[in-house]
Amino acid sequence: MDNQHFLDWLRAARRDRDGGSSARKRPRPSDSADIIDPPTPATMETIPDKRRRIGPSASHGGAGEDRTPRPRRPFSRAALSPKRSASFVDESSIRSHARSHASSSIMSEPSSNASARKIRRHVQLGPDPVKFMPFAEAGDNIPRALKELLLDFNKVEAGAVPIISHSRRDEIRRSEARVGVFENAFLSEGAGQGEVESPPLEDVLRIMRMANECAALRCDEHAWNCGVHFPLLRLAIPENSLLKIVPCTSARVSNKQFLPASVPNDKMVDFCLAIDPYWPLETEDSTPASVAVDEVRLSLSSYSISHTDYAPLAQYPIALSIAAKHQNGSGAEAEAQLGVWQTAQWKMLEAMVYSGLAPQGSDAGDIVGLAANPSPGACLEELGFLPGIYIVGHRWTFAATTRDPESGRTTLWTGKDFGSTSDALGIYRIIWCLRRIQKFLTEVYWPWYQKYVLDMEMSDG
Template sequence: MRDRTFILNWIETAHLSRDIQHTKDSETTGKRAYPSPEPEEMSDLTPERTKKRKTASTDEDDEVEDIDVETTPRALLMPSRPAPSPSSSPTKSSASIRSASLRSSSQASSSRASSSRRKLSNLSLVEHGVQRQQLNGPDTPNLPQPIVDALKTIQRLERGKHVLASILDRSRLTSLLDVNDLDDRAFATDRDVGSHLSPDDVDEILADAERCFKMDHDEGVWNVEVHQYLLKKVLRRSGSSRLVDFTLCTTAPIIRDYLPPRAAEKRVDFCFFIDPSCDPSYKPRIETLVKLLPEMSISHTSYGPLRVRPTTVSLETKRPGNDFDGAILQISVWQSAHWVMLRSLLGRTWPGKQACGLSRKDYANKGLRELGALHGIVVQGHDWIYVATSPAFVDEEGRESTRTVSFGDFAGEFGSPD
């Protein structure tokens, strides 16, 4: 084997030869040589062909929305800005620039909010679309039982009941109980109920959230600094079964088969999932089912880590005061696709009318009714807001429907459920 010094000398020689040849080529052509982008960069730089203006109305004119995929931002390859010449006009003051930036940001936020409301409105008109419904508490008419149960849990926590796990050291919580006027009812009687976070954990999370707020960080920083850490402390604590876990899923695309007609896909920031490796009974059933489904995925996304891990709760995050309607739109489209996938799965596993006494459609509807709801959370800065969706089997006129009802904006008698 050649020694390391020989290899390094060979590399230096190769680089020098390449540079000399490159210089000769440039002198021969008499043209300035520019570095070429890598192939993967070329795909980002290649502009799309401009479409000709339509002279007649088509279905595409009535699209629910333009292609607006929520993806992780990528760096754009842009030419460097030329340095200002000495003769250029005087530089604006930093205060003026900041003021203009704030106005521009405010206008952009207003435009996004208006666009999100329009898209939500349009989405209610299409098959497999989404209809919004105000969530006024457990007594909201026609509310599925799983949502009623979730709201009652929220109200119980607001009253300070069963907030803390019974195994926590009460001597370390004296100050917390006193400041918040809590008594022994704050401790759960069931070992698996209540928060297991220690006072130190809570202080650290609060400090990180306060820092993100004061520094006006974007949602990506909130996700890393606050949300990821909190979810990890809750779902991956020592001694838990880990059957239910979570993942960041900002790059998880919805499978096109499950999207509402003419709707652009939307993505969410986090989702909970069932990990079949923690329960041997799940794995063989999932392996059988994925063979029947698009992209061989048990979920409504083709994202690799979730193809054999059924998704459950969805979380969409926003920075404080930023585009709440956009968050509702994202989580609504995401969960609407989830319902379409579940309906398709039930239809594919229908045992036949002779075996179950139900038609394929009634068999699927029965399964969806038994599930009842998909739960979600919109996180906007410090505020955690409960949302949920459920299938709509009939519309307002009593006709059959495959749309999804999105329940949100809940603020109960005892305040916001965040």
């Protein structure tokens, strides 16, 4: 019987080769293949090629090829049971979305770095270049007040100075295993009197938990700013102080002449610490400082005391600028943005100082012309530097810009990390360093500003 079947098959094959009609009546192997062994998603792409190679319909032109795609459509719906379909949507699609979100965050980093490099090239090679340098190479090229600030930050990093109020010692010691704060981090009893008390441990832990959650979820900059950065700034800078915390992600430089050539007027910084000329808050009416600020504003076409027309900063002089990025953000981009922003701030300060508080009605263009004097003057040398901060995820880094008194060239000094929001001790370090910067702003920057920008007698402050 087996031999007979084989002979019958051989005769049929010969008739098929000679063009016999029985070949068209025989069932196509591709039909039985569809019934017996339905394709899997992994092999669907290769099945049509196999059918064209081995199926007899391949010799009949397009008829066989028209049929091969047909099983794909019903297979995608019928081959999956409802239970498996639900599993596919609930797990695979969600994981795919998570991977896509993570991938987009990671893939955006090279793009951000490319953007930062482009900005740096424009800033460094333009007619009014900005130089980027690490603090490690500063030597004697930075002012004394900046050296003292860096020395204090180094002491904090080395654990050589206490940074937490003695009143917080007991509550933190009860949680020592959890927060990792050592005994030498506390001030001795009675020390630091008159200074603002360190915040409670629970407030610090709340920020730590939120920061770690933002990092784990790959949150964007807005989430970091709202959930971590602003609350931490508020812990460090009390509400009733001379400095105001001003979120300013939409602030732009008001005058293009303040920008380095060919640099776009895009997003610059996320927060500013600004001077409140109406402080102390108990004062109901104007103060000598607020009157002086208004007089300067009236002399400018933008009516802003700052180098931006962003309304919340129009009447509050900018003292400290902060650029922030998410966990996978570009530190180089933050540095570039901070460098451009503070270059504009230097030009604004120069303009107001060298205009001699320009007569009312002068516009910003006239003031820029007056400020173009190649000799900067002793007043700007006395200020020395503008402090800045850039944040990338957990890491907080101090920066500063200086202005060369002869060339007028701005240098952004970078690379001094001073704390991390990933642990409680790192947050206490950030708070201590922010308050150290606050000390410089209130004791050095603001008196200088009153004297040289507002033209106030020191007894008026």
